[in-house]
Amino acid sequence: MINIQHLHKSFGKLEVLKDVQLEILPGKVTAVLGPNGSGKTTLMKSILGMTLPDKGTIEVRGEPTRHAWNYRKHLSYVPQIAQFPSNLTVQELLQMIKEVRQEPANEGSLVDRLSLQQFLDKKLGTLSGGTRQKVNLVLALMFDAPIVLMDEPTAGLDPVALLALKRLIQDMRKAGKCILVTTHIMPLVEELADEIVFLLDGKVYFQGSLSELFSLTEKNTLEEAIAHFL
Ligand code: ADP
Secondary structure: OEEEEEEEEEEOOEEEEEEEEEEEOOOOEEEEEOOOOOOHHHHHHHHHOOOOOOEEEEEEOOEEOOOHHHHHHHEEEEOOOOOOOOOOEHHHHHHHHHHHHOOOOOHHHHHHHOOOHHHOOOEHHHOOHHHHHHHHHHHHHOOOOOEEEEEOOOOOOOHHHHHHHHHHHHHHHHOOOEEEEEOOOHHHHHHHOOEEEEEEOOEEEEEEOHHHHHHHHOOOOHHHHHHOOO
16 A cells, blocks of 8 residues: 655754655554654655655555655545634535535544534634544545545544544544554554554664564563663
């Protein structure tokens, strides 16, 4: 689904991604873990074509990412920081995005599942952080793309919303989607991730299943296994 070969990216003198090689498969949840500043967001933006590699290649369904507009239709993206026009209501924003995209959308079921009904008429500028994050999720997931990239989708969510998100991710996996997610919520990773990618200082230190991570590090919790690399 996504094939990354020898990816390098620097911002000025700062080398943020160093020879990253990854193969990301469909029908699986891949969790990208690593401390703040390890390059997770840059990796996602590179896959999206929002950041171009200095060296190396990224193919999404066999197409190189430089052809951003050809392959973006395959991708949904939940950005870490969503920028919303604060004077629009939630409903107006959803309507506007649907008109721009002109594609079938399932925003109704997402609004239900994330309990957003009572916020539809509220202006975006008045919403709490967690509610804004739910809107961010609806916007990204309402169109049916086979690849879903989620950058800290759990930020600000309460336990009920977290459970709703977990079920959404499970359903998307069942539907065969390729899901790439960054999060600091380790129980969610333990429950959901089929594959774990551990990034540190822009390098991939590990890619594999949770049980492979545990046997490699001889640990039996995710926190301890990760601490092994630090
Ligand atoms: P993570 O998502 O793991 O926290 P990021 O990919 O956001 O890491 O950032 C990795 C490093 O790259 C950080 O040191 C960050 O400050 C730097 N960085 C990210 N984007 C830019 C940019 N556009 N310009 C300069 N530095 C950047």
